[in-house]
Amino acid sequence: MRLLKDLFDNNRCWAKSMVQDDPAFFERLVGQQAPEFLWIGCSDSRVPANQIVGLPPGAVFVHRNIANVVRHDDRNCLAVLQYSIDVLKVKHILVVGHYRCGGVKAVLDGETSGLIGDWLRPIAEVEQRHRSVLDIHSNPDQRWDRLCELNVVEQTLSVARTAIVREAWVRGQELAVHGWIYGIHNGLLRDLDVTITGEEEVFSHTSRRVELLTQHFVAAR
Numbered sequence: 497m498r499l500l501k502d503l504f505d506n507n508r509c510w511a512k513s514m515v516q517d518d519p520a521f522f523e524r525l526v527g528q529q530a531p532e533f534l535w536i537g538c539s540d541s542r543v544p545a546n547q548i549v550g551l552p553p554g555a556v557f558v559h560r561n562i563a564n565v566v567r568h569d570d571r572n573c574l575a576v577l578q579y580s581i582d583v584l585k586v587k588h589i590l591v592v593g594h595y596r597c598g599g600v601k602a603v604l605d606g607e608t609s610g611l612i613g614d615w616l617r618p619i620a621e622v623e624q625r626h627r628s629v630l631d632i633h634s635n636p637d638q639r640w641d642r643l644c645e646l647n648v649v650e651q652t653l654s655v656a657r658t659a660i661v662r663e664a665w666v667r668g669q670e671l672a673v674h675g676w677i678y679g680i681h682n683g684l685l686r687d688l689d690v691t692i693t694g695e696e697e698v699f700s701h702t703s704r705r706v707e708l709l710t711q712h713f714v715a716a717r
């Protein structure tokens with residue numbers, strides 16, 4: 497209970513295997529971190545950031561919370577955004593949701609009370625905003641998957657609307673915000689094609705994005 501020996505055994509094996517392949521691996525990481533990517537994903541244990549995209553330590557700055565929500569009153573998330581953009585100069589922000597997300601399901605089940613309910617309020621708003629899109633689906637699992645996708649689209653926009661990201665664009669910093677979704681049933685990522693690379697795209701493309709997604713849902717039925 498106190499020592500968790502297995503995990504330390506695993507850790508020693510892993511560290512050993514890393515230097516077997518590349519003796520200077522850890523030494524190189526000591527000097528600096530220069531990740532090109534910020535990953536904003538769900539805390540779900542089945543969606544581990546680095547493993548899914550096959551990247552080693554040092555390559556991805558990671559922020560995870562329940563249902564990959566980006567709230568403008570969340571100082572934790574905003575500090576991560578600011579540090580990764582202003583200091584680390586990441587080039588890509590990956591907002592990665594996943595199908596069958598428990599946080600999204602809680603919203604669909606009307607679980608709006610307590611700390612979790614309060615945390616998930618932005619997703620409840622996404623559900624209300626896109627009720628007509630969701631109503632295309634009578635199958636509850638399809639409805640669940642659609643809300644997972646729509647949540648990614650909205651959280652991608654939420655990232656792009658932060659002052660931190662907008663100021664980066666204003667000063668000419670190269671930065672793209674991507675919206676992806678991961679299938680825990682097949683291990684595959686899907687690009688929802690809602691990438692935003694500049695402030696002008698935030699407003700002009702918002703409605704078009706939701707429209708495109710709606711068409712995609714209809715086509716995929």
Ligand code: CO
Nearest residue numbers: 538540597598
């Ligand atoms: Co989740």
